[in-house]
Amino acid sequence: MAxxxxxxxxxxxxxxxxxxxxxxxxxxxxxxxxYDEIFKRNDIEHILxxxxxxxxxxxxxxxxxTGKPGVVLVTSGPGxxxxxxxxxxxxxxxVPVVCLTGQVPTHLIGNDAFQECDTVGITRPCTxxxxxxxxxxxxxxxxxxxxxxxTAGRPGPVVVDIPKDVQFATGExxxxxxxxxxxxxxxxTGSQDAIRTAVELMEGAKKPILYSGGGVINSGPAAxxxxxxxxxxTGFPITSTLMGLGxxxxxxxxxxxxxxxxxxxxxxxAMHDCDVMVCIGARFDDRIxxxxxxxxxxxxxxxxxxxxxxxxxxxxxxxxIIGDVGHVLEEIIRVWKARSxxxxxxxxxxxxQQIDKWRSRKSLNYKNRDxxxxxxxxxxxxxxxxxxxxxxxxxxxxxxxxxxxQHYHFEEPNHWMTSGGLGTMGYGLPAAIGxxxxxxxxxxxxxxxxxxxxxxxxxxxxxxxxxxxxxxxxLNNQYMGMVxxxxxxxxxxxxxxxxxxxxxxxxxxxEAYKCVGIRAEKPSELDAxxxxxxxxxxxxxxxxxxxxxxxxxxxxxxxxxxNNMLLGDAVDEGDLDDAISExxxxxx
Amino acid sequence: MSTSPAxxxxxxxxxxxxxxxxxxxxxxDNEPGVxxxxxxxxxxxxxxxxxxxxxxxxxxxxxSRITMVTTGxxxxxxxxxxxxxxxxxxxxxxxxxxxxxxxxxxxxxxKVAGKGDARVEALRLAEAFRAQVIDxxxxxxVFEITGRLNKIEQFITLMQPLGLVEVAxxxxxxxxxxxxxx
Numbered sequence: 001m002a003x004x005x006x007x008x009x010x011x012x013x014x015x016x017x018x019x020x021x022x023x024x025x026x027x028x029x030x031x032x033x034x035y036d037e038i039f040k041r042n043d044i045e046h047i048l049x050x051x052x053x054x055x056x057x058x059x060x061x062x063x064x065x066t067g068k069p070g071v072v073l074v075t076s077g078p079g080x081x082x083x084x085x086x087x088x089x090x091x092x093x094x095v096p097v098v099c100l101t102g103q104v105p106t107h108l109i110g111n112d113a114f115q116e117c118d119t120v121g122i123t124r125p126c127t128x129x130x131x132x133x134x135x136x137x138x139x140x141x142x143x144x145x146x147x148x149x150x151t152a153g154r155p156g157p158v159v160v161d162i163p164k165d166v167q168f169a170t171g172e173x174x175x176x177x178x179x180x181x182x183x184x185x186x187x188x189t190g191s192q193d194a195i196r197t198a199v200e201l202m203e204g205a206k207k208p209i210l211y212s213g214g215g216v217i218n219s220g221p222a223a224x225x226x227x228x229x230x231x232x233x234t235g236f237p238i239t240s241t242l243m244g245l246g247x248x249x250x251x252x253x254x255x256x257x258x259x260x261x262x263x264x265x266x267x268x269x270a271m272h273d274c275d276v277m278v279c280i281g282a283r284f285d286d287r288i289x290x291x292x293x294x295x296x297x298x299x300x301x302x303x304x305x306x307x308x309x310x311x312x313x314x315x316x317x318x319x320x321i322i323g324d325v326g327h328v329l330e331e332i333i334r335v336w337k338a339r340s341x342x343x344x345x346x347x348x349x350x351x352x353q354q355i356d357k358w359r360s361r362k363s364l365n366y367k368n369r370d371x372x373x374x375x376x377x378x379x380x381x382x383x384x385x386x387x388x389x390x391x392x393x394x395x396x397x398x399x400x401x402x403x404x405x406q407h408y409h410f411e412e413p414n415h416w417m418t419s420g421g422l423g424t425m426g427y428g429l430p431a432a433i434g435x436x437x438x439x440x441x442x443x444x445x446x447x448x449x450x451x452x453x454x455x456x457x458x459x460x461x462x463x464x465x466x467x468x469x470x471x472x473x474x475l476n477n478q479y480m481g482m483v484x485x486x487x488x489x490x491x492x493x494x495x496x497x498x499x500x501x502x503x504x505x506x507x508x509x510x511e512a513y514k515c516v517g518i519r520a521e522k523p524s525e526l527d528a529x530x531x532x533x534x535x536x537x538x539x540x541x542x543x544x545x546x547x548x549x550x551x552x553x554x555x556x557x558x559x560x561x562x563n564n565m566l567l568g569d570a571v572d573e574g575d576l577d578d579a580i581s582e583x584x585x586x587x588x
Numbered sequence: 589m590s591t592s593p594a595x596x597x598x599x600x601x602x603x604x605x606x607x608x609x610x611x612x613x614x615x616x617d618n619e620p621g622v623x624x625x626x627x628x629x630x631x632x633x634x635x636x637x638x639x640x641x642x643x644x645x646x647x648x649x650x651x652s653r654i655t656m657v658t659t660g661x662x663x664x665x666x667x668x669x670x671x672x673x674x675x676x677x678x679x680x681x682x683x684x685x686x687x688x689x690x691x692x693x694x695x696x697x698x699k700v701a702g703k704g705d706a707r708v709e710a711l712r713l714a715e716a717f718r719a720q721v722i723d724x725x726x727x728x729x730v731f732e733i734t735g736r737l738n739k740i741e742q743f744i745t746l747m748q749p750l751g752l753v754e755v756a757x758x759x760x761x762x763x764x765x766x767x768x769x770x
Contacts, residue, residue: 124625125632129676132620149676182617184676286598309670312663559598 007136007167008033011100014143016043017176020071022062022437023047024055028075029115030102033167035073047437047466050458052079054430056086056157057456060095061434064417065392067220069096069150070434076102077115080161081122085424087157088126092421093243094218096155098146099127105165106134119161128156134163136171144179153186154307155218186306190323190331198278198302198319199335205276206347207354208236211259214243214420215281215305215325217413223326224248224413227280230333235348237355239267241282242405243420250409256355257364260288261556262402265363265565266355268554271296272562273354279303281325284314285421294561304328363554364406366568373523375400375475375546379407379447382473385530390442392435394418396428396452399481399552404447426455429472433459436468443471443534450476450503450543460513463539471533471540474506477548485551490558506543515539605661609638610685611692611762612669613770614654617677618644625675626654635660635668639694639737641759651679655762682770684762692762696740701728702751710750717743728753 005013011034015023024047027035038046049055052074059070074083080101090097104113120132129149131142139162146158202208210231216223224247231238231254238248239259248255257264259271271277277299282288284303289295295315303310303317304325311320321328366376379400393408394417395401401418410416417435419427428446436444446453453474463470483498510517515538520529526544533540553568616622623642630637639657644650658668665683672681684690698719700710703726710729714721719733728751733743737760744755764770 120621121624124621125628181676183679307670307674309667309674311670312666316663 003173004170005173006033007139007162007169007171008037010136010139010171010173011143011162011167012037012041012044013173014140014176015071018144018147019068020044023071023073024049024058024062024434025073026050026052026055026075026079028079028102030076030104030164031073031079031100031162031167033164034100034102034162046073047433047462049430049433049462051456052082053085053426054433054456054459054462056083056090056097056099057424057427057430058434058437058459058462059097059099060086060090060093060427061394061417061431062438063095063097063434064217064431065414065435066438067414069098069147069155072097072099074099074101075115076104076119077117079115080119080159081117084122084126085422087123087159089419089422089424089427090157091126091128093419094155094214095157096150097157098150099157099159101159101161102167103132103161103163106163107165109163119159123159126157127159130159130161132161132163133166136166136169139166139171140173140175141179144174144176145181147176148179148181149184152184153188154215187308187322188306188324188327190304190321190328192331194319194321195328195331195335198321199332199339199341201276201300201302201319202234202236202278202332202336203339203341203343205236206344207270207273207275207351208234208278208348209270209274209276210236210238210278210280211240211271211282212238212244212247212280213241213282216244216247217281219281219306219325221413223281223324223329226326226329226333228252230329230336233333233336234343236278237270237352239263239271241285241288241420242418244282245405245416246410246413249411251411256359258405260285261290262406262552262554263556264406265361265554265567266358268556268562268565269358270355274299277301279305279317280329281305283310286314289314290556291559291561296562361567363565363567366550366553369547370523373520373526373544373546375477375550376403376407377523378473378475378526378544378546379403381526382445382447382530383408385527385534386443386445390439391415392417392432392439392442392444394428394431394435394444394446396446396448396455397423397425398449398452398483399485399550400447400449400452400475402482402552403475408447425449425452427452429453429456429470430459430462432470432472433463433466433468436463436470437466444469445471445473448472448474449481450474450478450506451480451500454504457509460510460515460539460541464513464515469537469539471542473533473542474544475546476503476506476543477546477550478503479548481550482552488551506541510539510541513539513541515541517541517543519543519545521545605663607659607661608665608685609657609659610665610683611690611760612656612658612672613682613684613762613764614656614672615679615681615770616652616654616675617679618650618652619677622652622677623654625677626672629671629675630658630668633667633671635664639759641761655760657760680770682764684764687764690762690764692736692760693734694737694740694760695732695734695758696744697722697756698731698733698744698747699728699753699755700731700747700751701753703727706750710747713743713746713750719743
């Protein structure tokens with residue numbers, strides 16, 4: 001039944017009807033009526049951030065660790081523009097976020113009013129969809145549509161821009177069950193013909209590989225279970241993108257590690273040499289494919305994706321299957337079992353022998369030291385200290401992110417939150433806050449770099465205010481490490497502005513935020529310091545002082561193919577200079 | 589200009605396919621911002637728009653039809669269609685060129701100024717092209733011409749030496765052949 005209420009009441013009612021328990025936001029003039037409603041009711045908890053970008057990343061962390069949409073509430077003008085980076089991040093990584101923005105009253109729109117900006121214009125290319133609600137009677141419908149659009153099909157961020165007079169106006173509220181979107185109906189079930197053909201291709205494969213991505217995780221926990229079952233049934237080796245880590249357990253014997261620019265030797269060689277590739281919820285991103293015309297040249301490619309625009313975007317595939325990963329995997333497994341396929345066991349055995357040869361190259365090895373903490377070693381020790389408890393990992397962006405992906409091993413989906421597509425420095429700390437809010441009893445660690453974390457360091461204040469004991473594990477090398485690595489590779493080691501001369505004392509900074517600071521400078525101190533970090537009940541900033549010049553390997557260098565990788569132990573400084581030609585250095 | 593693929597840290601472009609012109613018909617909800625979404629998609633992803641027309645065609649259901657002519661390799665055309673379909677207010681996208689030889693018409697208003705022989709010649713050619721005179725003085729004509737793209741191009745080319753002053757064109761409207769709707 002329709003009910004009369006104000007726009008601001010409708011917003012809160014709609015959030016409650018959508019099952020929202022937490023929102024991340026920052027008040028301001030144009031959203032005060034909504035904040036007044038939050039004040040009046042107590043069923044929805046508001047987490048006050050320190051910058052609107054942090055609110056969106058926190059909502060992303062919340063969404064990715066729970067599978068539920070994250071909700072953001074910010075004001076007009078600068079509130080909305082500050083949210084843009086987070087929205088773009090959510091769009092690139094397909095994270096369901098509903099972002100409510102205040103707007104100046106409708107009669108002032110277009111007048112360059114105080115704190116006015118063209119929010120729907122600015123956010124049009126960085127959202128899945130957005131709305132400007134000019135009539136309070138549309139508000140409830142739009143709110144419910146926003147949740148539907150954000151979560152249906154390939155998830156993404158949706159902005160609802162609500163002018164202040166609409167928040168005050170009175171109109172009729174409609175419940176979610178009365179709202180059905182006019183047009184948006186993503187295809188979720190794959191074509192049966194395509195699925196049968198896929199099973200036939202897989203049955204005949206001599207050198208198969210499964211290449212999974214974030215789509216498996218977005219599809220829900222059931223999809224990860226189905227992926228595991230498919231691997232068990234077929235015995236195929238499996239690799240994953242950065243976004244897909246955890247869908248298949250890293251302890252599984254079929255696991256090859258991550259693929260791509262900083263992926264393992266075995267994963268990339270298997271991708272290059274395979275004869276049947278099954279891409280499951282991944283999108284052939286340029287960090288994955290490397291040089292396109294040399295990408296897996298001899299394989300038949302099957303591509304399962306819910307978004308038709310991902311098909312044939314970068315790489316031509318032989319067999320597209322449009323649909324939700326969970327549905328399609330279920331069907332593939334059903335058809336596979338029904339056929340009881342006759343696999344070429346000899347060929348598969350040879351393929352595994354080849355893979356074991358690549359594995360024996362141990363491409364993640366590095367030279368450890370006892371005088372200085374190697375960053376890889378720090379992550380390995382962190383992993384050992386935290387693997388037996390419920391731990392969620394977020395990261396910032398850069399070398400530490402790749403080392404975390406390589407050396408922290410994930411057994412479950414939704415436990416790894418990182419900014420993949422957009423590569424947003426400053427993501428990890430606010431994302432950890434969102435994760436911790438959703439999982440109050442879990443250990444949440446942001447594996448950070450000292451440069452990235454400073455981009456949203458103000459959110460420590462949020463963590464302290466809301467008793468969210470996130471652990472900020474900073475691999476501090478005083479450099480923007482990945483920038484420095486590229487300067488070393490491509491610009492003759494001229495480290496233009498990648499060294500930070502005046503860093504804060506992170507231990508004192510933690511104390512200033514009224515939480516705990518811990519520093520480790522020697523490998524011998526590391527384990528005890530990590531144990532202390534885990535035991536502390538408040539947020540912690542952990543300043544892990546690491547080797548300043550370590551580089552991230554293995555690496556597919558500039559525009560090279562998968563079978564041409566740089567390996568850490570084979571590289572010394574002279575090789576690095578030669579890895580990319582002089583002409584190449586100019587062109588990147 | 590091409591660069592060796594080994595020299596960039598982004599994959600090199602693969603220009604093995606040739607560009608084709610396609611006419612697309614896009615049915616959208618007639619709501620604020622819908623055209624901005626379509627145009628923003630094209631500029632944001634670097635697609636070409638050679639012609640674009642839009643008007644509400646079904647008033648009851650507030651549906652507009654956008655007709656656009658675009659060029660790209662087959663892979664790009666496929667992307668354009670899927671990217672358009674991904675926009676939430678888009679109901680359907682039809683590639684009329686793939687459907688086969690669509691009916692395409694454009695309207696142009698062509699202003700020609702001149703005296704004497706040139707003026708007579710302009711009028712004579714206009715009759716040959718079945719263009720209507722919709723405004724005239726002793727020193728100018730405004731012609732209204734409807735037809736396929738190349739007919740209009742040809743007419744404008746012919747008017748050039750005869751005192752062509754300016755041209756206004758609607759862009760292409762297109763519809764599939766046969767009794768079926770899109």
